[in-house]
Amino acid sequence: MWNPFRPKQEEKQKRIDEALSRSTERSKATGQSQEEVLSPSMEENCRRFEELFRDNDTIICRKIQNACYPWLEYRLYYSDGMVNTSLLHDGVLRPLVESNEKPGRDLAESLSKQILTASDVQISEKWKDVCDGVTYGDAILFLPHSSRALILSAKNFQLRGVDEPENERILSGPREGFNESLLNNLTLIRRRLRTHDLKLKFRTFGRRTQTKACVCYLDSLVNKNILKLLEDRLNNIDIDGVLDTNYLSELTRDSALSPFRSTGYTERPDVVAAKLLEGRIAIFLDGTPVVLTVPYLFIENFQSSEDYYLNFFYTSFSRMLRILGFFMTITVPGFYIAIVAFHHEMLPTPLLINIASERTGVPLPAAAEAFIMLIVFDILRETGVRMPSNVGQALSIVGALVIGQAAVEARLVAAPMIIIVGITGITALLVPRMSAPIIFVRIFILIGASVFGLFGMMLTLCTLFIHMLNLDSFGVSQLTPSGKLQFQQIKDMAIRAPWWKMIQLPKRTAWSTIRQKTPPRRKE
């Protein structure tokens, strides 16, 4: 299997490196470099800044002169729409203009310490900080006769609220969801895990987007090997832009061509907190509400945050339903074809007669029919996803009427096939996290079953199981438990044991395994 971390790609890599260095040279020519510093002359700095941001009309320049000391002239640059102007007015402009104190020898120091009332003021002499700041909503204050600039944080952009995520709704439990602001998202986690043990390490991805990210874990629980592996892989990423965490997920995954996920994703802070508490690592990215968690065990496909907020009998049942749903949605079409086209003896007689009489006059063989109907179903699903809800309604009527009834009555499709596709589609909705692999695996099994009957279905199922058992997520086997099977370790698998029974943490993810002290014996 192709692996993005294989050293075999060296030659290709060399070519990419060359191309990259050429493009950095070009950016050097325009003046931006990691190490370059400001010049002592304000005019020079301003000219250079305007040169860098030329043809960018959102950059606003404001010239300021102190009332008492007219020789104190400043230039303030900011990006329009990204700063809080009232804050800028009260915390920066007014003190600068109205202050009658004579600034000290070090202008930058004394401004930030005595005059400016804005809360976040940084002093920097690097062009990189200046450029990063202004593109992220900071205001830049150039000082006269100083090779240092002040970076004033007055960020203010429109954000969504912490609404409940659309695709992870639950009936009971916390309803907060992440939004697109990194710091806001981290706050939601901080509020849930109030311990110094929580480590939050920033890093940046994307040469052009300069997207901030945060790797977050509980220091005493995290498996250091997994953390090391993750950091190595993150360090290897060199891409022009990162807009969503899925970029990172695909760039760091173990078996690159598997349709199964190897990182968890969620928009719920309570889910991230729970995963951190089991020793997992979370990766936040600025600009997206989706947070990655690693390592990702296979059973997490079937887990839902609500499993832990409701009664364990109920949630164990629904979790088993989800597992059953997964197997049904991948095998039902294949099984139907195998039975109908190969093993008629397995059908009870009345059912055989019913299906046979429905199938008389239908032009296509059952297998071709199954392929077409599955594709039609996926077309309907895909259109429904992107449609506004009022159009979606019309769509479902068309889908149900045209496909469901008219096609059967016109004898284009046999009625049992509609039922099979219906079951397949409904059960697929039980496991929304597996929607990608399900589509491929289902077709794979259907092909096997159409060619060799039940034998082919078993053959493809075996292939699938071999693949699934080989899946790794950051060095952790996704499906097979490591070492001896322990009862404690399977209490959160097919069933969700009651909380007082879950004494240990999952060994595959957590370094230390104690979740709670052994509780006193209870009457069971």
Next chain:
Amino acid sequence: MKRCLCALLAACLMLPLAGCWNYRGLNEMTIVAGMAIDEADDGQYLMTFEVMDLSQPTKTEGPNSNLVFAKGGSILEAIRNAKRQLASKLYFGNMQIMVISHQVAEREGLDAVLDFALRDSEMRETMELVVSREETARAILSNDEKISGAVSYDISRIIREDAKVTGSVFSAQFYRIYDDSRTPGINVVLPVFYLAPEPDSDKKHVEAYGCAVFKGSLLAGFFSAEETKYLLMVNGLLTGGVLTFYVPEITKNNITLEIKKVDSSMSYENNDGKIAMKLSVKINAYFAEFPHNKNEGNHPVLDQVERSAENLVREELQSVIKKLQTQYQSDALGMGRLIYRTNLPLWRQISGRWNEMYQTLPVDVTVKIHLANTAMVRES
């Protein structure tokens, strides 16, 4: 690449291991519900297939069946000849019954039929074998009164249900019949169906008649439904049924007992080559009809009912066994098999003259009936 090739090869090697993997759509075959075997005038087989008619949607009409006739020198030849008039091949995987006409059973016996059914890959080993009491076997299948759309499925349902309810018919599944036909010391018994006239009309319906007793592979004779019940008591196949009798001392109406459970055991005594069979039957029963004006808690009354029921069963059993021994000369109860299974050396000595011995074999019948309950909540 090498690994892929290896995997492919391994998969290919597995292919011949699995049985049937040819694609055959449901609409490319003619589903046979049952077939009847007759003898044509020219000595060939005349086969009648009841095939499901799928041209009408089952939603509105319900399933229906048609008949297909074909002639041939052997059973398979007739089946292949049937294809000449059909669009698609006959499919026997869901065939439920095979009706054999009594002419075929009397003259040719079961051997050809059993052998063909065993060798054919499609036919189920659990299909029911039935003998027709009518002039031909196809008369049974061509009856117009159908409940579930096909006469064959009606018959197989009657057989399945009746064994528990009336005790007049039993399930003679092919694999058991084949087994019996190959075991020394037992003769085959098959259920018999006929067309019973309905009162006040010309219509006829399919009904269980009783059973057919074979001698070797040839048909020896018939038993009525009532006699079949006693036959099944001994064979251990009886799980239901009623006993109706008349005891004038207690009540002027008929008394009916419903049989709940039957335990029968056969044994033999060997006195220097003189073999005597012992048959004991224990029946658990309860009252179904007992219209009378006596106190049911009264022990003498219940005892009297038990005694008269025991007498009835014993007499009937003795007459059935007599008929088997003398008239049909068929060891349908498996007395020889009992010896064969329990005392092989003895069987080897007597197997040559078993047929003669059997006709005069003394059989001692003991019957014990236990009335489990009176089926009354309380005397009011």
